[in-house]
Amino acid sequence: MATREERRIVRPDMIHLLMQAKKGTLQGDENAMNNGTSKKPKWDDDDMAAQVMLFFLAGFDAASTLLCFTAHQLATHPDIQSRLQEEIDTTLDKDRGKLTYEAVQTMKYLDMVVSETLRIYPPAVLMDRRCVKTYMLPTDPRFTLKPRDVVWVPIYALHHDPDYFPDPEKFDPERFSDENKGNIKNFTYLPFGSGPRNCIGNRFALMESKIALVQLLSSFNFRVVSKTPIPIQITKKALTMTVDGGFWLGLEHRSLCTWALVTGLTLLVTYLVGTWTHNHFTTQNVPSLKPLPFLGNMAPVVFRVLSFPDFAVDMYNRLKGYKYGGVFQFMYPTLLLRDPELIKMVTVKDFEHFLDHQAPISEEAEPLFGKALFNLKGQRWKDMRSTLSPAFTSSKMRNMFVLITECGKHLGDFLEKCIKDKKVPMKDLFTRYTNDVIATSAFGIGCDSLNNPKNEFYEMGKTVTNFRGVRALIFFGYMMSPKLMKLLHIKFMSSSVVNFFRALVHNTMATREERGIVRPDMIHLLMQAKKGTLQGDENAATNGTKWDDDDMAAQVVLFFLAGFDTASTLLCFAAHQLATHPDIQSRLQEEIDMTLDKDGGKLTYEAVQTMKYLDMVVSETLRIYPPAVLIDRRCVKTYTLPTEPRFTLKPGDVVWVPIYALHHDPDYFPDPEKFDPERFSDENKGNIKNFTYLPFGSGPRNCIGNRFALMESKIALVQLLSRFNFRVVSKTPIPIQITKKGFNMTVDGGFWLGLEHRVKQ
Ligand code: HEM
Secondary structure, three states: OHHHHHHOOOOOOHHHHHHHHHHOOOOOOHHHHHOOOOOOOOOOHHHHHHHHHHHHHHHHHHHHHHHHHHHHHHHHOHHHHHHHHHHHHHHHHHOOOOOOHHHHHHOHHHHHHHHHHHHHOOOOOOEEEEOOOOEEOOOOOOOEEOOOOEEEEOHHHHHOOOOOOOOOOOOOHHHHOOOOHHHOOOOOOOOOOOHHHOOOOHHHHHHHHHHHHHHHHHHEEEEOOOOOOOOOOEOOOOOOOOEOOOOOOEEEEHHHHHHHHHHHHHHHHHHHHHHOOOOOOHHHOOOEOOOEOOOEOOHHHHOOOOOHHHHHHHHHHHOOOOOEEEEEEOOEEEEEEOOHHHHHHHHHHOHHHOOEOOOOOOOOOOHHHHOOOOOOOHHHHHHHHHHHHHHHOHHHHHHHHHHHHHHHHHHHHHHHHHHHHOOEEHHHHHHHHHHHHHHHHHHOOOOOOOOOOOOHHHHHHHHHOOOEHHHHHHHHHHHHOHHHHHHOOOOOOOHHHHHHHHHHHHHHHHHHHHHOOOOOOHHHHHHHHHHOOOOOOHHHHOOOOOOOHHHHHHHHHHHHHHHHHHHHHHHHHHHHHHHHOHHHHHHHHHHHHHHHHHOOOOOOHHHHHHOHHHHHHHHHHHHHOOOOOOEEEEOOOOEEOOOOOOOEEOOOOEEEEOHHHHHOOOOOOOOOOOOOHHHHOOOOHHHOOOOOOOOOOOHHHOOOOHHHHHHHHHHHHHHHHOOEEEEOOOOOOOOOOEOOOEOOOOEOOOOEEEEEEOOOO
C-alpha cells in the first residue's frame, strides 16, 4: 500500500479496493459496503491485512481443489475431456487462439463440467450460520434458535442426495445443461454457499479455474497413470477436501496424442490389411494353420528358424489326418495338398483347371523372368512349351550326349588337379560343370568355367540363381505384394544380368543367321519359333503367337535358373551320400566299371540308360534332397475338390504340392532319413505309391529338363566314380543341415568332400 501511495500506482485489484475503502473513497456498490448507513466504516491496517489473508485462505486451496478434481474427472472420463476440448478449440479458433473474458463466458460445456465437479466434490463440505437473533424454524417440529446457536447446511450431503441428484456418484455434466439444470431443486446445489453471505470470490474462483482448464486442455490431455488414485478416497486425516497420497495424473501433449492416434489408426489399418484374408479357410470349414498378420505361416522361414524343407514338413505334419489344408503364403491363402490322389487330380487329370504357376514376378515387372516358360500363363505357356519340348526329346538327348560327356571328362581332369588339396568344394565345381553343359548344349557356346573362374557365363548364372540374402528378401517382397514391388521399381534381376542375356541371345542369333549356322540346340529351336518355321509339334507351336527377343532371352535365363543350380545340387547330395555310404559307392563303381568295360571304356548314351544302380542312387538322392521343395499350381477355372470337406477353388487361388514333405513321409517311405537306393530297385519301386515321389513335378507342366538333368548328372557321376572315390574329410558337413538362409536346397559352409584315386583290382 505504501509503495502504491508513494508512486501513485493504480491497479484494478483488491489491494486498490481496500485502499479506497480505508480512505472512504470507494466507488461502486456503496450500499453494500456501508450498509446504507450514513456513518462510513473505518478500517485499519489489520482489517486490510486480514482480508488479504482470507483471500489466500479461501482462494488458494478451494480453487486448486476444484482444479484437481476437475482434472481427475476429465482424465477418468476421456469422452467428456474430448468434448470439452472440442468446445475449447472452437472457441479459441474463433478468436485466433486468444482467450477473452467473453469467450470464457460462452463456453457452456466448460461451465457444465466445472459445475458437476463442484457438485461431486464441493470444496466446502458444510457451511454454517450463527444465530444472532432468536428465530423459530417455520417447520414441524418447531424449534427455536437462540443467539449464538449454530446451524449447519450440509452442502456435500445435499449434493450427494439421490433424491436431488439421481445416481449421485456419477460424473455427469449433463445435469447442468440448459435443458436439465432447471430440474435441480433450489437450495440443493450450493457449492459457493447461499444468500448474502455466500462466497464473495465465486466469480473469481470460477474464472481462474476455467482459464486454467482452457489453457491446459488446449495443449494437453489429462491421462490416468499408475499413481492416479482410483477410486477417489477423500482423506480422513483433515477437514480439507483432498486425497491421501496426492492427485497424480499423466499429461500428454495433444499433438503427441494426435500422433499416437494417427499411429494407432495406421497400425489398426495395417493390421486389418495384414489379416484380411485370414478367414478364407475358416469360413468354409477347411482345416488351416493359424497365420500371423502379413507373414501368414512364413515366419519360420523369414526369421530363419527353420530351413525351407523343414518348414514344408512342419506345415505338412501339422495338417496330418487331412487330405488338404489351408496355409498362408504371407497373405495369400494357399491350399496344401497332402493326398496323392488329389495331387493327381490337380496336376494331371484336371490339369486344365490348374494350368499356371503362381509366378509372383510378372512379365511387366521383370520381362526376362516373367516371360520364361516357368512363369508363362495359359495359351502362351502352351505355345512356348510346345516350342521347347522338341529340344528335350530322347533323340536330342542322344545328340547332346557327346558334348555333355566332354564336359564330364573335363570335370574329371580338373579334379585330378584338386586331388592334392585333400578337400574339394563340390558345389562350386559341380555348378561350373552344369554351367558349361548348359552353355554348350543349349547355346553352342564352349565354356570352360572350371579353368576360368571368372567366366562371365558362370558369374551370371550364379547371380540369377542366388535366392539368398537380399535376393531372398526381394523374392519375399514379390510373394507378399508384387504390385508394391513393381511400384517401388525393385528389380529381381540387375540390369547387368538382363543386358548380358539379352546380348547373348541377340548376338548368337545374329551370328548364326549371318553365317548360316545350324546346330540342334535350343537357340536354334527358338530361332525357328521366332520365324514361325518351327517343325515338329506345329499345331501347338505356331499357334499364331509372336515371340520377340525378350521372349527368347527369357527362356535362356530360365535354363540357367532351372538347370544350373538344380542339377549341381543333385550332384552335391549324391556325392555326399556316396562318401558317407562307401558300400553303396563301391557297388555303384562296380556297375560303372562293368558297363564301361563292355564298351572298351567308352561311355555311350545307351550304356547310361542300362545302369540300374546308378538310377537307383540318383533317384534316392532326389527323394531325400529334391531340389524343388514345393511346387505350385494356380487355379485358372473354378474347381471343386472331389473330397470331403468339399472346397471350391476360384481362379487365382493357389495350391502347393509338398514334394519334400511327401518324400519324407514315413507312411510312404519307411525310415525316410535313411539313404537306401533299394527303394528304387525293380522289385521295390512298384511299392512306391503314385504321386508321392515327384522330384520333377507332375503332369503336363512337369520339368521339361527332366531327362537332360538326369543325363548330365549321371554322366558326371560315371566320369568321376570311374576315376575317384568320394571321401569324408574334416570339413564334410555331417549330418547335413539344410541352410535356413534362403530357398536354395544347400548347406551353409559348403559341400566339402575328399577325393582319392581309385585303385582298381
Ligand atoms: C535335378 C535337376 C532338376 C530338377 C529336380 C528339376 C525340377 C523341376 C520341377 C519340380 C519343376 C516344376 C514342375 C512342376 O511344377 O510340376 C521344374 C520345372 C522346369 N524345369 Fe526343371 N528340374 C531340374 C533340372 C532342369 C534342367 C536341367 C532344365 C533345363 C535345361 C530344367 C528346366 C525346367 C523348366 C523350363 C521348367 C518349367 C516347365 C514349365 O513350366 O513348363 N530343369 N523343374
